[in-house]
Amino acid sequence: MPKVTWILADGREISAQVAVGHNLMEAAVANNVPNVIGECGGCLSCATCHVYVEPDWAAKTGKPGEMENDMLEITTAERKESSRLSCQIVATEELDGIVLRVPQI
Amino acid sequence: MTSFKPVDDGHADLSSHDAFLSGAPHNTFARLRREDPMSWSEMQGGKGFWSITRHADIMDLNKNFELLSSARGIRMEDQTYEEYLARRTFQETDPPEHSRTRVLVAKAFSKPVVAQFDQQIRTICDSILDDVLARGSFDATKDIARQLPMRMLGQILGTPDEDLDWLVEKGDQLIANTDPEFTSLVLDKVDTDAYRLMPFRSPAGAELYEYAKKLMRDKQAKGDTTGVLHLILQPDAHGNVISETEFRNFFCLLVAAGNDTTRYSIAASLYALCQRPQLMEQLKAGDNNVWETSPDEFIRWASPTMHFRRTATRDFELHGKEVKAGDKVIMWFISANRDDEVFQNPFELDLLRTPNRHVAFGQGGPHVCLGMWLARLEVRILLQELVKRVKSIEQAGEHEFLRSNFIGGIKRLPVTIKAH
Ligand code: HEM
Numbered sequence: 234m235p236k237v238t239w240i241l242a243d244g245r246e247i248s249a250q251v252a253v254g255h256n257l258m259e260a261a262v263a264n265n266v267p268n269v270i271g272e273c274g275g276c277l278s279c280a281t282c283h284v285y286v287e288p289d290w291a292a293k294t295g296k297p298g299e300m301e302n303d304m305l306e307i308t309t310a311e312r313k314e315s316s317r318l319s320c321q322i323v324a325t326e327e328l329d330g331i332v333l334r335v336p337q338i
Numbered sequence: 339m340t341s342f343k344p345v346d347d348g349h350a351d352l353s354s355h356d357a358f359l360s361g362a363p364h365n366t367f368a369r370l371r372r373e374d375p376m377s378w379s380e381m382q383g384g385k386g387f388w389s390i391t392r393h394a395d396i397m398d399l400n401k402n403f404e405l406l407s408s409a410r411g412i413r414m415e416d417q418t419y420e421e422y423l424a425r426r427t428f429q430e431t432d433p434p435e436h437s438r439t440r441v442l443v444a445k446a447f448s449k450p451v452v453a454q455f456d457q458q459i460r461t462i463c464d465s466i467l468d469d470v471l472a473r474g475s476f477d478a479t480k481d482i483a484r485q486l487p488m489r490m491l492g493q494i495l496g497t498p499d500e501d502l503d504w505l506v507e508k509g510d511q512l513i514a515n516t517d518p519e520f521t522s523l524v525l526d527k528v529d530t531d532a533y534r535l536m537p538f539r540s541p542a543g544a545e546l547y548e549y550a551k552k553l554m555r556d557k558q559a560k561g562d563t564t565g566v567l568h569l570i571l572q573p574d575a576h577g578n579v580i581s582e583t584e585f586r587n588f589f590c591l592l593v594a595a596g597n598d599t600t601r602y603s604i605a606a607s608l609y610a611l612c613q614r615p616q617l618m619e620q621l622k623a624g625d626n627n628v629w630e631t632s633p634d635e636f637i638r639w640a641s642p643t644m645h646f647r648r649t650a651t652r653d654f655e656l657h658g659k660e661v662k663a664g665d666k667v668i669m670w671f672i673s674a675n676r677d678d679e680v681f682q683n684p685f686e687l688d689l690l691r692t693p694n695r696h697v698a699f700g701q702g703g704p705h706v707c708l709g710m711w712l713a714r715l716e717v718r719i720l721l722q723e724l725v726k727r728v729k730s731i732e733q734a735g736e737h738e739f740l741r742s743n744f745i746g747g748i749k750r751l752p753v754t755i756k757a758h
């Protein structure tokens with residue numbers, strides 16, 4: 234199971250093993266990562282699962298899709314180059330070790 | 339909706355509006371969650387429906403729009419295809435069609451954009467409080483809870499202030515179409531066939547249609563492109579433009595969805611403050627970031643939108659029950675919000691509850707409330723301004739509930755307040 238680490242705005246870190254196939258919003262909610270809320274259940278309606286992907290991992294997570302790109306316009310925290318909606322990132326073995334930063338909202 | 343101690347016998351008929359006259363039948367929901375989490379109800383004069391009552395099931399199924407579709411009606415009542423087409427809004431569509439419209443309007447309702455209303459909301463609250471403090475005793479639903487969402491709606495839609503009372507009255511007729519106090523055409527009591535193509539099967543829908551059309555014409559003539567209504571008229575990413583019918587339905591949706599829900603959340607909050615004075619003290623102290631967490635807790639507890647419906651697109655089984663394609667499935671958000679598997683002491687308010695995974699906004703699915711940030715902000719600011727100026731609030735008479743199994747609310751709440 235790939236390991237995922239969330240770094241919170243205050244520097245605190247939360248890590249968890251995430252089953253392949255689960256999306257990283259679900260994983261964050263399951264592990265009580267604050268400020269990843271995921272109010273639409275991963276349906277691209279809310280943007281409350283916003284995270285910044287650490288630069289080293291950007292190539293592996295890829296770019297946001299078209300609808301995700303539109304929804305990134307309504308995030309609460311500033312949108313950056315590294316912004317993703319974490320419900321659209323699915324855990325794979327390739328992402329083992331991935332680091333996500335959670336914005337302050 | 340709101341009560342600290344439900345009074346039903348645990349076997350309420352969920353299809354009956356009368357079963358909600360003393361507040362939501364929470365003993366029934368508790369029994370169903372425990373014993374029969376996918377339960378069947380017959381419905382007079384129509385097809386019966388399934389009830390989903392557990393939080394975990396709603397979280398599982400609300401996102402599964404391929405199985406449980408919104409595109410065949412979202413109210414408990416049956417709808418023919420013709421009625422559906424005439425009355426539908428983007429709320430009655432599924433992704434990806436739904437997402438294309440949602441994206442167009444999402445920005446206008448996003449948290450940062452809505453936050454810009456902060457000062458405006460405070461000003462409105464101040465004038466509401468001036469009025470009620472001068473009187474001391476009044477109906478908190480009518481004179482506080484109804485006022486704020488109504489006046490905010492005017493700001494969002496860009497409608498003239500003098501039209502607001504009329505708009506809200508019409509909105510009430512749409513939503514509270516099962517309470518004789520709000521409409522002479524009570525949905526389950528008189529023949530509403532002549533209005534079946536109107537929003538919410540109500541002549542008020544027709545009047546709102548006409549109003550929306552005229553408003554748009556006036557705005558276009560003046561070249562006025564401000565506000566939410568303009569956004570919805572923009573072509574989506576595929577160049578599709580919404581039809582006139584869809585536009586008018588969206589207008590009705592905003593008038594209806596944005597109003598009574600927030601009103602009854604505020605009314606429930608004020609009722610809770612009357613019943614639990616320590617909550618008032620906690621808000622006044624303002625410690626532990628209580629203003630961050632309390633709006634959601636008040637709204638969880640209020641759960642004014644008690645359910646929405648979906649329709650099964652194919653046969654499936656849940657908790658040993660065989661659901662058939664075409665069956666109506668009701669998601670009881672209000673029941674999930676009292677599920678003690680998720681919420682400790684669910685009938686009480688814990689203003690610091692964290693995390694608070696309530697589903698009052700239809701969380702866990704693509705239709706999660708578009709106006710949730712606005713609603714939270716309105717509830718928060720109203721209460722902030724209230725506790726600044728009001729020392730105590732007490733109930734001054736019996737409260738009364740709306741006659742509806744859809745919208746839960748205290749429609750009358752006599753109170754007395756004292757200034758600091
Ligand atoms: C506390 C207040 C409110 C509550 C409890 C509430 C509740 C809900 C719920 C449960 C849904 C989900 C519908 C479904 O699953 O089919 C919803 C959707 C919606 N709400 Fe709210 N609402 C509130 C305030 C507002 C406000 C202030 C507005 C607008 C000004 C609004 C506009 C909408 C719209 C347009 C939808 C449809 C979204 C879609 O289908 O994508 N609501 N609301």
Ligand code: FES
Pocket residue numbers: 258270271272273274275276277278279280281282304318319320321
């Ligand atoms: S959970 Fe709503 S967009 Fe990701």
